[in-house]
Amino acid sequence: MEKLRVGVIGCGSIAQHRHLPEYQVNPNVELVAVCDINEERALEVAEKYGVLSFTSYKALLESSEVDAVSVCTPNYLHAPISIAALEAGIHVLCEKPMATSKQEAEAMIAAAKASGKKLMIAHNQRFVPSHQKARQFIQSGEIGKIYSFRTAFGHGGPEGWSVEGKEGWFFQKEKAFVGAMGDLGVHKTDLLRYVLGEEIVEVGSFVETSAKNFADVDDNAVCVLKTESGIIGTLAASWAYVSKEDNSTIIYGEKAILRLEDDPTSSLIVQYTNGEVVKYELGKIQSNAEGGQNNSHVIEKFVDSILTGQEPPVPGEEGMKSLAVILAALESNEMKQIVRLK
Template sequence: MNSIKVGIIGCGSITRFRHAPEYADNPYVDEIIFYDRNTERSQALADEFGGRIAKSVEELWNDPEIVAVSDCSSNETHHIITSTALRKGKHVLCEKPLAVSVEKAEQMIKAQQESGRKLMVDHNQRFSKAHQKAKEWIASKELGDVLTFKTSFGHQGPEHWGVNQSNATWFFKKDRSHSGVAGDLGVHKIDLIHYLLDDEIVDVQSFRGALDKMDENGNPIEVCDNVVSVLRTKKGRLGTASFSWTYYGSEDNSTTIYCKKGILKIYHDAQNQLIVETKDGEIINYQLEPIQTNDNQTSTGVIDAFVDAIIHDKEPAVTGKDALSSLKVLEQMLK
């Protein structure tokens, strides 16, 4: 397979800033077909990125030339769109969180297994150079075993990032977002901890609330805008996690890993994205790449990894089962 045509379902901000430009830059992708219920939105992206539009989702399913699909729909339809795409013979890159419940995510994994197609989930933090370098350090055991960790992900909220720049955003709606900031930002960091530590979070104690955000009618939003959790992994590591839509200053996307012989600080410093501090006082600074933020859109590497898995028939870098294990932790956080 030398080149592929891809479809994108849902033409909001995640498509405009991440999926579409990264497919357009990928040498193996020769056409993007956009579908959105709002035809003006899909046409605008087709004009911007040099693709074409599908007038209906059935047109996209029934096009034998479309090999793969990005599911960029809102959370509550992932299990329907991704499962249908797989059963129609398409490989799928699904946005996170995988689904609004573990039960629905399991339906998607069943569809993937029965179809024999690839399912990858957009947990993009695995692809950042600082996180990959930190994983190398942890795996090498040069700093000894990991004991504890803390991780944060917060910014000013999706109403500043979404396509309409409005408090009417679907992220604030219980029936569409389901999990609020936990599913928007938190699930990224759950996946990251699983990846970095080669471990799994098994015990969760959590506080959450809608502390500040208001919807378009001036009422408190129906989902959480802040979550603070205490976590324990299968291998006995202890950690804390904070996720927020109310960090009204610069974005925080930092993680600290405390080992027996030193500390790894990831995305604490704008210049040195990874700082290694050893027990005996040595400091090693890595200048790798800035973290992608809503204000600084850079290539995530996710699209390239997805296309590479299709072209070279490899297992995707983030499988449905990986995403399911993160979703199980997310459900515990929301209990």
């Protein structure tokens, strides 16, 4: 079988910790090129992986060297680069948040449809074993009616992780468009939609910049969310959790409480109303702290969807729905009112 020829556009931390190493170990992939506007970085990464180096994504897309690309650039470039790649007949795996507006997201989806190529958004939380098991519990009715939830994603901030530190695009509004809410919050809106199996229909939020005085984007956000069946809960996204990362979700049901990624050893704990507690050790969630050696499954799912011709597990439409919640949260904070999603 022919191997899938892949290029990675943007050689920052997410490319270096996730995309490149996961493509490299995938038996169906031949990594052929990397691209970064920082020529030194592009050359350094290209040398490490023994691939071609580009500083212009257009040159890479026109080179006819690649069948698929990962878009690992600052957020504001996600849509233009993804659209250009799709129009060039190249499959796209795009980092989250997929775009900076609904219009951009729609244009990406339209480009994928027109080209017949795959567009997948890198929402890895769906592939965490505890999250998948929780979804099964909820769908099977095992924990009854869901009443409420709370979810958080917070750490000390991307300056400790990003290749550019405090100078990085994460903190610049014109490049990032949104801060902790786009970096972390959108992962959790995607997770909630996936685990609960419902759309979020109303959002209220407070979005602040309180910890990073050098940033012009949010670093602390708390949202109240309501789903279509009336489940209410909170989502916190923060770059101000200075010690341990929090990536936990708790779901309060009629027959049990599900604690996801809330305990250091048991990735899922089910606490039943009768006092029974069942603990599952399903393997750790991916975290930046672990050096990124563990598999996010995003790359393999993307590659499989291309090779089998199936719909990717997180297509553009799903990415857009998860982005819509974040956009509504920003609007709610600005307008100081609850925002209804269409």
